[in-house]
Amino acid sequence: MDMKIEEKIAAVVAESIWQVSGQQIDPASIVLQKTRKDFAGDLTLVVFPFVKALKRSPEQTAEFLGETLVKRIIEVEGYNVVKGFLNMVLTSGFWLEFLAGEAGNDRFGYAGEEQGPHKTGNEKKPVVVEFSSPNTNKPLHLGHIRNNLFGYAVSLLLERTGNKVVKVNLVNDRGIHICKSMLAWMKFGRGETPESTGKKGDKLVGDYYVIFEIKLRRQVAVLMAEKGLSEEEARKEAPLMQEAQSLLRRWEARDPEVLTVWKQMNAWVYEGFNATYKRMGVAFDKTYYESDTYLLGREIVLEGLREGLFYKKEDGSVWAGLSEHNLNEKLLLRTDGTSVYMTQDIGTAQLRYDDFLPRKMIYVVGNEQNHHFNVLKKVLGKLGKPYADAIQHLSYGMVELPQGRMKSREGTVVDADDLMDEMVATAQKTTEELGKTQHFSEVEKKDLYHVIGMGALKYFILKVDPQKNMLFKPEESIDFNGNTGPFIQYTHARICSVLRKAVPERLKQALNSLDGMSLNEKEKQLLKSLYDFPDVVLEAATELSPAKVANYVYEVAREFNQFYHEYSILNEPDRGISDFRLLLSQLTATTIRNGMALLSIDVPERM
RNA sequence: GGCCCCGUAGUUCAACGGACAGAAUAGAAGUUUCCUAAACUUUAGAUACAGGUUCGAUUCCUGUCGGGGCUACCA
Structure with a gap:
């Protein structure tokens, strides 16, 4: 594949500024973004950063760059300038070529084998992602649900962007x-x-x-x-x-x-x-048990003690002094010689490192343990462990109830099984009220209610920025309309319904109809959104934020529904336009399916 | 007390330092002889407060107020 259009533009911008002014501009100062809907154009360049180098007004700078870009890049067919913003219009051919290139690609948005990180040296080492980490004294609750869904989605994101990922659970038994x-x-x-x-x-x-x-x-x-x-x-x-x-x-x-x-x-x-x-x-590649790791932890602590890295108090307890990091001393072994959480984590980290030689060890653990992981890294650093810096605490926010934190003592804990039961029951009730499943078999119905109920729950949890605390209102939080999982699933089912009605051969032949097609606003808007999908996935993987994908997929679904409402796909009399819309719909369905798959949410073909 | 995180429509969530702060929901008003109305359209509504940096601040810095977390020989 040749250079992306964004890269071409950035290169031309940097080069032309250099030619005119002799100044090298910082590549990071080239800010290209989607043109906002209320302006004409597809891509927008913010020109403020270049006005000094070019010694012109923002408008003149934008005019100059606009002219240059139109001249040098064939895909740029026009531009307009609003204040310091250069809005570029790309040719229909560019967008159609993108559609033709991805049509029928079931892995759209995911890194191909050849696109992953360079498989050399450090990069081929796996990333270990730990999540769930339950205690064996109580059932899983809503907090674990967020942890599990978040951890699993992060693993999927890393995998689909070309990383080798090992998903591990650590059972505190x-x-x-x-x-x-x-x-x-x-x-x-x-x-x-x-x-x-x-x-x-x-x-x-x-x-x-x-x-x-x-x-x-x-x-x-x-x-x-x-x-x-x-x-x-x-x-x-x-x-x-x-x-x-x-x-x-x-x-x-x-x-x-x-x-x-x-x-x-x-x-x-x-x-x-x-x-x-x-x-x-959710599933794991390996499960660790702390009963298997705490002894190793204790061994390492005792070794550290012999080497004088730690010290023993008169009562026999063992401590790590961390005053050089402005932290309080940390207990590593109790007076009676038993281990604490930190001891176990030291052993677990060592074992995990020995098992996989990972380049990174990600711990998906709530932000209430920020301090703990800070200390863990310092203690491992003190021990001179090579993996101390490979540890990343992927901290996420709490799930709160209207009355505040969930407290098992106060019986306000939302049980995971109960919640899933409720979601599926609500899915069933809603679906039956809408009368949509008359022609479903019992097995299909059961399956569908599960898919919708879990879709609602998972989307609700994952659409929120993981760093932030989120609020769960038992009676009203999880809706099936609007910005929800079922809305997106429904959109997918609608598209599948259309695709089913089209003769299969048409999709293959449709590619021939694209030449010279002109796009209406809705079609173009949808196509532009689809174009962003691979970048969104990469960004989400870089930031370890499945919420980026969730909010993006919703946007796509909303745009499709608007398009679908306004225009006919199969009933469009112009065969070429109809073919194009079929391909557009197909790629939308793929995008929704692949995006939701990153969130471990299934999308039904009928609902 | 000390350290950390968070304050955006009534409510739940968005917004790489960029244009007039987007959605959903609740409210008001509409759309179905037409590919699934779990949809679509219209309408009203928000950056806690005060400074600072910047061409430009919801975003970065300082302070105030408000909420949460951590500061365990709990995990």
Whole structure:
């Protein structure tokens, strides 16, 4: 493929300024953007940065560059100048050539094998993306949904732009939290199992975590009343908490009785998690368990201690001093020798590095842990680990409810399974009300409701800039009209309906009809938007922001609907125009499908 | 207290330092003998406040106010 039109223009601009003024301009100062809808033109160059070099007014600068560009680049057929903005008009031929070139390309927007990053040296090393990272003491909730969808979409974005990606999950299966669930089950569970209760495994274990907290709270209340302790002191001294800590020590000592219970309860949880992941449509290439990595972490910490990088306090606890980074000292091993989160993460990072020799390790973890990852990188740096700088904490914002953060203690947690159930149920209800599925089989219906319900949920989550906190209103947040997943899915289904009605041969032959075609405004606007797709994907991948894709695809769908409303495709009497519109519709469908696929959202052919 | 993030229509979200700040939803008014009305059209409505840098600031800097997070021998 030859040089992109944007590159040609930039090159001519830089060259002509150099010829006239003898000045090299900064390539970054050449700002080319889509012409805004209220002005005539296709591409706009902002000329303010060049007025000094050319010693002319903005208008004169724009005129000069406009004339030069029209002369030197055949695709530029005209221009107009508004203030300091040079609006260029590209030929219809240019747009039609683009359409002809991409028509029928199912991978439109994705990097071809040859287009990926240069497969040499560092670039061929994989990127490891960690996401999900659940604890085994409670079921997945709305926060995990954002994490999973975000992490999975980022992985897809990197993959489709030519990177080798390894998706990993890190299950936090050890530590005080799971001991709490275990203890409650051992003391109060009377041998309950998922089978005996009919509960999903992760739900059952989560229930015992709640039971622990309830019983603990009672003990704390008693201690506060009888001994006059503060809540904090009472929590520490409460027998249940003591027992949980003792359980953790027995676990780390590999007490067989404890290990048996632990394995059993975790197995229940994994079964539950896997069902949820499957439904959500996310998958991993490898799953790490912290029970497998914390010992390595402890080893590394102890080695650091021997080398004098860390220090031990009188009570036996081990710390990293980080005052050189203006950070407080960080605990690495507790007084009783057990590991903390940081210890595990040190081991996990090492293992992951050894496994994949990645050029980058991305951790998709909420922004509440910004500090933690900052410290992790510093500690690994102190240890002289080569991968300390390869770690990137891809931090994202919280999902909030109208009453604020989700709090498991206050029972405001939105359960992932429940939410997905609701979405699918709403999809079914809405679809039935519209009477659209009379001719669907039962299997097709079930499939469609799942696709629409999940599409609504996923789009709602992913369209928001990941850096920002987002608000979820249980009763009204997820709509099926407007800027939503189902709107986009519907647009796709509409296009498929048209394409089905066309004779298949027509699409192949249609390419011959394009010569000399002139485009109306809506057609051109839609085609211009489609032209942007590959750049949007690249930008989204660079910024690790699936939201860019989501908002873009919506824009395309909206433009198609406007075009569709105003013009006929199959009923257009002029065969050439009809053919062109078919190709335009087909590429729109491909763009929607490929864009939504980056968000792990399926698009139905009928709905 | 210290450090970090965020303040855009009633509400939920957009906007590489670029033109008159875009959508959706809720509100008002319309469109279907025609390829799927989950659509389309019209209408009204916003950059928290005060300075600064710049030809140009929602965007960058400073301060004020408001919201959130972190600052654990929790994860």
